[in-house]
Amino acid sequence: GLSIGCSWNAGAAGTYFDASVLSLRVGNDNVTTETETPLLDFSTSPLWTNVYVENNAKVLVPLLWTRVQVRGQISLYYRSSIIFGLSDFPVSEFxxxxxxxxxxxSVIKVYGALRVSVKMLxxxxxxxxxxxxxxxxxxxxVLEVRNLVVLKDNSVISSNANLALYGQGLLKLTGQGDAIKGQRLSLSLFYNITVGPGSLLQAPLDDDESRSLVTRSLCESPTCPVDLITPPDDCHVNYTLSFSMQVCRVEDILVNGVIKGSIVHIHRARTVIVDTDGMITASELGCRTGVGRGNYSNGAGAGAGHGGRGGSGFFNGILSEGGHEYGSADLPCELGSGTQGPNESAGYVAGGGMIVMGSRQWPLLRLDNYGFISADGQSCHRPIRNSNGSLIGGLGGGSGGTILLFLQALALAExxxxxxxxxxxxxxxxxxxxxxxxxxxxxxxxxxxxYVPLAFVDGAINFSGGAGSGNGLRGEKGTITGKKCPKGLYGTFCTECPVGTYKDAEGSDPNLCKPCSLEHLPAxxxxxxxxxxxxQSNCPYKCISDKYRTPKCYTPFEELIYTFGGPWPFAILLLCVVMLLALILSTLRIKLIGSGCSYNGDDSIEHHDDQRLPYLLSLSEVRGAKSEESQSHVHRMYFMGPNTFREPWHLPYSPPAAIFEIVYEDAFNRFIDEINSVAAYEWWEGSVHSILSVLAYPCAWSWKQWRRRKKIHRLQEFVKSEYDHSCLRSCRSRALYKGMKGYTL
Structure with a gap:
């Protein structure tokens, strides 16, 4: 019923139980109330089918232990709520x-601990x-959801104690305002976790006590927590474990929102993708003091140290040394340290937290980062004041935390x-x-x-120290390291040594890539x-052109030269061979072609020097010819050309003017064709000359002279014995030539 004096607090909702379908419905017809409807017992045999709480109804289950089990749905609609336990005694389990x-x-409020086992939430x-x-x-x-968990439109699951979500399907935080928070938080066994834009996974909570409870046991210890390097195979959460948030045995994790925690541990996952708007952060969630805490002395606040020493503080002539560095660069697993003022009112500055992905036994298959992964130290934004309000200096900055990645492949986008x-x-x-x-x-x-590249890095990796204020000094930069690389690889990301260098030892130092030996490198x-x-020091190489042959990158001719010991021994050997061949060919020439006369037959008219150009004699120059019979034969024709294999001797076409009247032009041109054909050299004669010019030039010269003489003899024989002089117009002249056959070249 309605309340006249308190309109917002009507009577409690009633209950309606449908025995035919074993369904309980608690509703208040949208009348606002702050009074709960108590439910003290739930049937276990037979099990109810459904439980509905709706329309501003409020249900209270004030028992120490309660089990609500139905065969169908438990549904809360339209500003309804269920409260388990009593606020004064938060020790119940439901x-x-x-x-x-x-x-x-709607709201479910639990004072104590809650266990949920459903297929869908x-x-x-x-x-x-x-x-x-x-x-x-x-x-x-523990919330065990076997198939599907979806949070939408500012939905929140929160606990100020330990909280675990188990599942076998999808966990999805859809968007803005959706969150899962806990003092310690464990998400495990899902095949996919999606943190949508504006959504949040967080552990511990925002209050100082919650943060201190998680980090207290690690801040004063320089040793590495074993459960972060070699975590247990089962995924569970309790107060003895080091992490504040664990994502365990999840195939794929997609982060478009924020994952925030003091110690974030992602274990036995396959891939992690941090999208452009996504963030995994442990910034400002480390220690307030710590092993490398910054000193404070009379207003001079020094920065805390970790991977690098903290910057010294300076105020009114007083110098305060920065916190020292600590931990191992090869396998870091420490929280960042902070600084504290002289009293609680001065406040504190926290160091960065820790982010660990993978483990030695179960490394992450791939990390793709398009957004932000950070464990930065906290900055001091306000000065310290004394009791009268005057400024007395400022605290130093907190040191950066740790990002430890056990993985197989990495991609950092631009x-x-x-x-x-x-x-x-x-x-x-x-x-x-x-x-x-x-x-x-x-x-x-x-x-x-x-080998395949391990990392594609286009983004920023920042491990610098924080800037000091005024005369305060900047903190030293931290460290970035990688696992020791095998031979041939170097650097943080184990890339290949540059071309022209080699590496024959394990390690990541770039100086281990030494220049290759030039002793065996051809020019x-x-x-x-x-x-x-x-x-190895003998680095592989390639000749600058395909015309050179390995291993010395010589041409074939150079290989021949160096086969016989080099240029000088080869030159001496070649000279000996040439001289021997010249001697043999000269001997053969003397025996085969005589003393060198151009022609010395019985029918020769006269001897000519080898260097003179050949020509056809006119009948007037033939001994024994009568002058009255040869007075019109007064023209001499000369061969043209240098008489080489490429350009042999030849006679020009068209009869000269001096003999144009006494010859047939067509027959004369045929005569010229026959003469030029006889004067031409065969192709193989030029080929032999070219080969001999390369191997033994004197032999090439002798070959050319010999073939010239053979060609002259052939021309003489053709004109003397084979041609019928059909080009002459005069029958008497043709008969005379046939009778004489006495002209020569």
């Missing part, structure tokens, strides 16, 4: 077992709040950032915090032909790329 838990504009603008009352004896709240920077020092001379530590522990370092060769890098 169980919800159903096929589906559906919530819309859907929340729309709803909240599940677990209040453990700060009691460490309260059991961990817009991405990986950061462990130190915090800025406070105004009035505060020193900057030292940078943190980043380490890449590669699990599979293939070498040789099996016409360059060093070449080798997959997986070069591991």
């Amino acid at each position: 169980e919800l077992v159903a096929e589906e838990l559906l919530m819309s504009d 859907l929340m729309l603008n709803s909240q599940i709040q677990v209040d453990g009352g700060g009691n460490t004896d309260v059991a961990t709240s 817009t991405s950032t990986l950061s462990v920077v130190g915090g800025f020092g406070g105004s009035m001379g505060g020193g900057g915090g030292g940078g943190g530590r980043i380490h890449f522990h590669w699990s599979k370092l293939a070498t040789g032909d099996e 016409r060769a360059n060093f070449v790329y080798v997959r997986g890098g070069v591991t």
Whole structure:
């Protein structure tokens, strides 16, 4: 019923139980009330089918232990709520077992611990709040959702104690305002976790006590927590474990929102993708003091140290030394340190937290970062004042934390950032915090032909120290390291040594890539790329052109020269061979072709010198010819050309004017064709001459002279014995020529 005096607090809702379908409905017809409807018992045999709480109804289950089990749905709609336990005694345990838990504009409030076992959990603008009352004896709240968890429209699951979500399907935080928060938080066994834009996964909570409870045991210890390097195979959460947030046995993690925690541990996952708007952060969630805490002395606040020493603080002539560095660069697993003022009112500055992905036994398959992964130290934004309000200096910056990645492949996009920077020092001379530590522990370092690049880095990796204020000094930069690289690879990301260098020892120092030996590098060769890098001083090379042959990059002719010991021995040997061949050919020439006369037959008219050009004699020059019979034969024709294999002798076409009247032009041109054909050399004669010109030039000269003489003899024989002089117009002249056959060349 309605309340006249308190319109917002009508009577409590009633209940309606349908015995035919075993369904309980609690509703208040949208009348606002702050009075709960108590439910003291739930049937276990037979099980109810459904439970509905709707329309502004409020249900209270004030028992120490309660199990609510139905065969169908537990549904809360339209500003309804269920409260388990009493706020004054937050030690109860409650169980919800159903096929589906559906919530819309509603709240489930638990004082103690909650265990949920459903196939599907859907929340729309709803909240599940677990209040453990700060009691460490309260059991961990566990939500086991086998198929699907979806939070939408500002839906929140929160606990100020330990909280665990188990599943086998999809966990999705859809968008703005959706969150899962806990003092310690464990998400495990899902095949996919999607953190949508504007959504949040957080552990610990924002209050100082919650943060201190998680980090207290690690801040004063320089040793590495074993459960972060070698975590247990089972995924569970309790107060003895080091992490504040664990994502365990999840195939794929997609981050478009924020994952925030002091110690974030992603274990036995396959891939992690941080999108452009996504962030995984442990910034400002480390230690308030710590092993490398910054000093404070009379207003001079120094920065905290970690991977690098903190910057010294300076105020009113007083110098305060920065915190020292600590931890191991090869396998870092420490929280960043902070600084504290002289009293609680001065406040504190925290160091960066820790982010660990993968483990030695179960490395991450791939990390793709398009957004931000950070464990930065906190900056001091306000000065310290004394009791009368005057300024007395400022605190130093907190040191950067740790990012430890056990993985097989990494991609940092151009817009991405990986950061462990130190915090800025406070105004009035505060020193900057030292940078943190980043380490890449590669699990599979293939070498040789099996090598593939481990990382594609286009984004920013920042491990610098924080800036000091005023006269305060900047903190030293932190460290970035990788697992020791095998032979041939170097650097943080184990890339191949540059071309022209080799590496024959394990390690990541770039100085281990030494220049290749030039002793065995030919002058016409360059060093070449080798997959997986070069591991020996004799680096592979390639000749600068295909016309050169390995291993010395010589031409075939140079190889022949160096086969006989080099240029001088080859020249001496070649000279001996040439002289021997010249001697043999000269002997053969004398025996085969005589003393060198151009022609010395019985029918020769006269001897001619070899150097004179041949020509046809006119009948007037033939001995024995009568002058009256040869007075019109007065023209002499000369061969043209240098008489070489490429350009042999030849006679011009068209009869000269002097004999044009006494010859037939067509027959004369045929005569010229026959003469030029006889005067031409065969192709093989020129080929032999070219070969001899390269191998033995004197032999080539003798060959040319010999073939010239043979050609002259052939021309003489053709004119003397074979041609019928059909070009002459006069029958008497043709008969005379046939009778004489006495002209010559």
